[in-house]
Every structure is written in structure tokens, then in C-alpha cells.
Amino acid sequence: xxxxxxxxILFLVVHLAGNLQLLSNDGGQSFNVYADFMANNPLIxxxxxxxxxxxxxxxxxxxxxxxxxRSARGxxxxxxxxxxxxxxxAGFAKNxxxxxxxxxxxxVVHLAQFxxxxxxxxxxxxxxxxxxxDGDVKDLYALVAATFTNLPFVIFYVVCMVxxxxxxxxxxxxxxQTIGWNxxxxxxxxxxxxxxxxxxxxxxxxxxxxxxxxNHA
Amino acid sequence: MKLTLKVWRxxxxxxxxxxxxxxxxxxxxxxxxxxxxxxxxxxxSEKKDPVYFDHDCREGICGTCSMVINGQPHGPMQGTxxxxxxxxxxxxxxxxxxxxxxxxxxxxVKDLVVDRSAFDRIMQAGGYISVDTGQAVDGNSIPIGKETxxxxxxxxxxxxxxACVAACPNASAMLFVSAKVSHLGLLPQGKVEAKRRAxxxxxxxxxxxxxxxxxxxxxxxxxxxxxxxxxxxxxxxxYIGAAFTADEK
Numbered sequence: 508x509x510x511x512x513x514x515x516i517l518f519l520v521v522h523l524a525g526n527l528q529l530l531s532n533d534g535g536q537s538f539n540v541y542a543d544f545m546a547n548n549p550l551i552x553x554x555x556x557x558x559x560x561x562x563x564x565x566x567x568x569x570x571x572x573x574x575x576x577r578s579a580r581g582x583x584x585x586x587x588x589x590x591x592x593x594x595x596x597a598g599f600a601k602n603x604x605x606x607x608x609x610x611x612x613x614x615v616v617h618l619a620q621f622x623x624x625x626x627x628x629x630x631x632x633x634x635x636x637x638x639x640x641d642g643d644v645k646d647l648y649a650l651v652a653a654t655f656t657n658l659p660f661v662i663f664y665v666v667c668m669v670x671x672x673x674x675x676x677x678x679x680x681x682x683x684q685t686i687g688w689n690x691x692x693x694x695x696x697x698x699x700x701x702x703x704x705x706x707x708x709x710x711x712x713x714x715x716x717x718x719x720x721x722n723h724a
Numbered sequence: 725m726k727l728t729l730k731v732w733r734x735x736x737x738x739x740x741x742x743x744x745x746x747x748x749x750x751x752x753x754x755x756x757x758x759x760x761x762x763x764x765x766x767x768x769s770e771k772k773d774p775v776y777f778d779h780d781c782r783e784g785i786c787g788t789c790s791m792v793i794n795g796q797p798h799g800p801m802q803g804t805x806x807x808x809x810x811x812x813x814x815x816x817x818x819x820x821x822x823x824x825x826x827x828x829x830x831x832x833v834k835d836l837v838v839d840r841s842a843f844d845r846i847m848q849a850g851g852y853i854s855v856d857t858g859q860a861v862d863g864n865s866i867p868i869g870k871e872t873x874x875x876x877x878x879x880x881x882x883x884x885x886x887a888c889v890a891a892c893p894n895a896s897a898m899l900f901v902s903a904k905v906s907h908l909g910l911l912p913q914g915k916v917e918a919k920r921r922a923x924x925x926x927x928x929x930x931x932x933x934x935x936x937x938x939x940x941x942x943x944x945x946x947x948x949x950x951x952x953x954x955x956x957x958x959x960x961x962x963y964i965g966a967a968f969t970a971d972e973k
Binding site: 508572575576578579580581583584585586587588589590591592593594597600601603677680681684685686687688689 | 894
């Protein structure tokens with residue numbers, strides 16, 4: 508969980524950096540050129556396959572862990588359950604699998620909406636082509652703009668980003684504890700970075716649909 | 725003080741079990757177990773089956789007492805075993821729910837008594853050092869730094885009661901195993917077998933049906949000896965290192 512999680516944490520940074528080009532004021536040119544590069548560059552294709560594999564591995568191992576742990580807890584639960592713990596992430600820690608299932612559903616919807624259209628979408632029917640002087644590229648920007656003028660989708664995306672924030676709030680720190688990196692000097696830094704990351708990255712993703720909705724709707 | 729007790733009663737491992745409600749009069753100077761003694765005396769005088777519970781030293785150092793009091797292993801006081809919990813922390817008229825430690829690896833034997841022999845088998849798998857017995861060696865013959873000695877001692881404070889397993893949403897025994905691995909592995913006498921110890925104890929823990937750690941840290945909060953989850957990170961380090969560098973398969 509830890510190693511695949513750290514890979515996905517790094518992936519989110521790259522993904523957000525790319526996506527923020529949606530907000531540049533050039534009618535989508537830089538984003539569309541970037542999307543075309545991401546969809547066709549052989550090295551990116553290789554990393555992309557690895558990324559899908561790690562997402563699936565994270566989900567499969569996480570589900571196995573959840574089942575093992577449920578079984579270990581036994582059938583009979585406590586009538587009363589109270590904790591002395593004061594840490595803020597215990598609630599998220601106990602529900603990582605449920606948060607993960609929501610995120611998995613989000614990933615499927617998200618891929619169907621954008622990734623599938625970019626890779627396999629029929630030109631003319633699903634996507635249109637644009638030319639910036641260096642050959643035709645698919646106008647993914649227009650597809651994003653069309654999706655994010657739809658309020659239910661905007662709400663869905665923002666809510667899912669909150670869920671990802673909760674998942675990361677526990678996951679970031681937990682990944683380091685699991686690989687044994689716990690140190691009086693570095694653990695407070697990791698804890699701070701984890702909290703900053705789990706707020707800023709999902710926030711960065713969430714402002715994109717909000718801004719599109721406010722500008723285009 | 726008059727108390728209402730809701731106590732888990734279960735005839736044996738196969739029985740479904742249920743809560744029974746009792747009224748008991750205690751005084752605030754009693755320990756929690758003495759209060760249960762009062763209940764049992766009255767049950768025995770009424771020719772009823774007393775409530776079975778584990779206890780031994782009643783000094784907070786043996787790790788035998790094991791019960792979940794109002795939803796918390798060993799009760800509401802931080803760093804306190806059930807035997808050292810005093811009735812002055814409760815109020816007249818309180819209702820107290822008492823349940824056994826619950827985990828698949830800790831099956832109920834009777835009432836509040838659970839079978840924690842899984843911990844013994846984990847200890848047999850590696851919770852020891854191999855040295856010749858004989859006369860006690862001079863305590864200062866092997867100098868050990870203060871920081872290391874303190875860490876090893878903090879881990880050695882684990883009394884193996886199983887509160888960590890009872891508190892963990894995954895019923896994981898990682899805090900217990902990590903305390904033993906840290907306590908022995910930090911000291912020169914235990915370093916020799918550190919790799920084998922980490923691998924074997926973790927293997928036995930999995931065999932016994934304990935869950936896996938997901939860093940909820942409920943164990944640390946409920947541990948009557950306040951063992952830190954830093955030990956779990958140390959166990960993870962030892963385990964990962966041993967998995968790649970151990971001499972045996």
C-alpha cells in the first residue's frame with residue numbers, strides 16, 4: 508500500500524501541473540498540445556501503463572487488506588467503543604477502503620469522460636480537431652469546458668476531491684510509517700508536508716471545474 | 725457508591741453470549757477488580773456462577789487482566805491497567821459496560837476470559853535471546869548508550885496484555901510484536917538474532933490470524949504501558965531489512 512501510494516502521490520503532482528494549463532488564458536492551446544503529447548509520447552505511454560497497474564495494485568492489495576482485517580476483528584463487535592486517541596486522522600484511517608472505493612468509482616468515470624475520448628473518441632462525434640500550426644490535435648479543452656458547465660459534474664468532481672483529500676490526509680503520513688521512516692526530526696516534517704499536500708493538491712484539482720463553471724456556464 | 729454493571733456472560737467458546745445486568749455497591753477506594761470481587765462474592769452467596777475474569781499480580785505489571793470497560797481496553801484512564809483503575813474515577817449511579825477483549829485470535833474462553841496463547845506462540849517464534857545461563861553477568865560489562873537503553877526499556881515495558889489488539893480496528897498485534905522486536909533488537913545481546921526474530925515473529929503473528937497494521941494508532945492510545953507506535957516503524961524497518969538481507973530463506 509505504501510509504495511504504490513507514494514507512486515500515486517507523485518503522479519497526482521504531475522497530473523495537477525498538467526491540468527493547471529486548463530486555466531491559462533490561451534483558448535486551450537497549451538493544454539491541447541500538452542494532452543496530445545501525453546496521449547502519443549512513447550515514454551509517457553509506458554509510464555501511463557505503469558500508473559494504471561499501480562492504481563489497480565493499490566486497489567487490489569487494499570481490498571485484500573480490508574478483508575483480512577475485517578476477518579481478524581472477528582464476528583462479535585463491541586457494544587460500546589470509545590478511544591483515548593486524539594489524532595485527527597483516525598477516522599479516515601479506519602475508513603480508507605470506503606474512501607478508496609469512492610475514489611475508484613471517480614477514476615472510472617473520469618477516465619471514461621476524458622482519457623477514453625482522448626485515446627479512442629471518434630473525431631467529429633465525440634471530439635473535434637484543432638490546428639495550432641503543427642498538425643491537428645484533439646480539442647480536449649472543449650470537452651473539459653463542456654463537462655464542467657454541467658453543474659452535477661462540477662459537484663461530483665469537487666466532492667470526489669474532498670474524498671481524495673481525506674484519503675491522503677491519512678495515506679501520506681501512513682506510507683512513511685509503513686516503510687519504517689519514523690524519526691523525531693523528520694516525522695513532524697512529513698506530517699506537515701502530508702497535511703499541506705492533502706489540502707493543496709485536491710484543492711488545485713477542485714478549483715478547475717469551479718472556475719470553468721463560473722466562466723462558461 | 726451504587727453502580728449498574730452490564731457484564732458479558734458467555735458459558736464457553738461455543739456459546740453465543742449475552743449481557744447481564746447487575747447492581748453492585750462499591751467504595752471509591754476499591755480497584756476495578758476488587759469491585760468485581762464484591763460482585764462475585766454476592767453471586768456466589770446467591771449460588772450463581774461468578775463472573776470469570778483474568779487477574780494475577782493486581783499491581784499493573786503482569787498483563788493478565790484483560791477487559792474492555794465502557795468501550796476502552798483497561799478502562800478510561802490513560803496508561804492504567806484494569807487492576808490499577810480505581811473506582812474513584814467513576815460516579816455514584818454510573819452504568820459500566822464490561823466486555824472481553826475481542827479479536828478472532830483471542831477467542832473467548834468464558835465470560836471476560838480470552839485465550840491469549842497466540843501471544844505465547846509469537847514469543848516462542850522469536851521473542852527471546854539465545855545465551856548460556858549461569859551466573860548473573862556484571863550489568864556494566866557491556867556499555868549501552870543512554871538513548872538506546874531508554875528506548876529498549878520503554879519497549880520492554882510491554883506487559884503483553886493484548887489491549888493493542890483489543891483496541892485496533894484490524895485486531896492487529898503489531899504494537900506487541902514491535903515492542904518485543906524493539907526491546908530485544910536494540911540491545912547488543914539481542915542484535916545477533918534480530919533479523920530472524922523480526923521475520924519469525926511477524927510470520928507467527930500472521931499465522932495466528934491477527935490483522936495488519938493500517939496506522940490508526942488506537943493501540944498506542946489504549947496501551948496501559950504507553951508503548952509508542954515508533955516501535956512499529958522500527959519493526960517495519962527491521963522486517964524490510966531482514967527480508968532482503970537475512971541469511972536464511
